[in-house]
Amino acid sequence: MNRALPTRDFLPPPAGTTYTSKIVPVPAAVLARSTWQAACPVKSTDLRYVTLSFWGFDGRTHTGELLVNRTGAQAVVTAFGRLFAQRFPLEEMRVTSPEELDAPPTGDGNDTSAFVCRPVRGETNWSAHAYGLAVDVNPFCNPYTTGPLVLPELASAYLDRRRVRPGMVVAGGPVVRAFAAVGWSWGGAWTSPVDRMHFTATGH
DSSP states (O other): OOOOOOOOOSSOOOSSSSOOEEEEEOOHHHHHTSSOOTTSSSOGGGEEEEEEEEEOTTSOEEEEEEEEETTTHHHHHHHHHHHHHTTOBOSEEOOOOHHHHHSOTTSOOOEEBOOOOOBOTTSSSBOGGGGTOEEEOOTTTSOEEETTEEESTTOGGGOOTTSOOTTOOOTTSHHHHHHHTTTOEEGGGOSSSEETTEEESSOO
16 A cells, blocks of 8 residues: 565665666676667667665665666766756666566556667567657556556556555656656646556657
8 A cells, every 4th residue: 555665775875865876788697687689679789777765665775777768867867867966766777688678567666777678568569668768667656557557467456546645656746747858748647548557758
């Protein structure tokens, strides 16, 4: 009902409370544990490995990781810098693995992520995530809905958007403003589907 789990550190946490970020070519080891493959619509050399600071629901600073298209990497760093300054909480931020991509959508994950080599939900054309030009923020707190379908499937407690709780993305709120400032649009403003977690540079 009120998601507030502590963050497990996947990467060493930052030394202090100053926002730090880094954009580098994707290391081979990171690419190998991601969903990238030769059939993806973006070359691996056009992706960047981004590490950055974020605040957890536990009130502590952590280091997150994202794979992002090189053309959008600085925009993502800037947007999350704005969220860090406002202490907007994120549960975790790490590169999506192939196992997660193939898993049924019955879990309760809350991983903020960017590049995932997959099609648009329910369609055959590539998602903006497959180009590294979309970010999903706290998916459990900001579920995707179309008709009766809710993803993640256990996140129905967060369908009541009138009860604003930590980690939720709301119209006019800090997350929408941060991404709008770098030219990215919000899927929560769509009517069908409503993709509350989704921010995109392409409009899709």
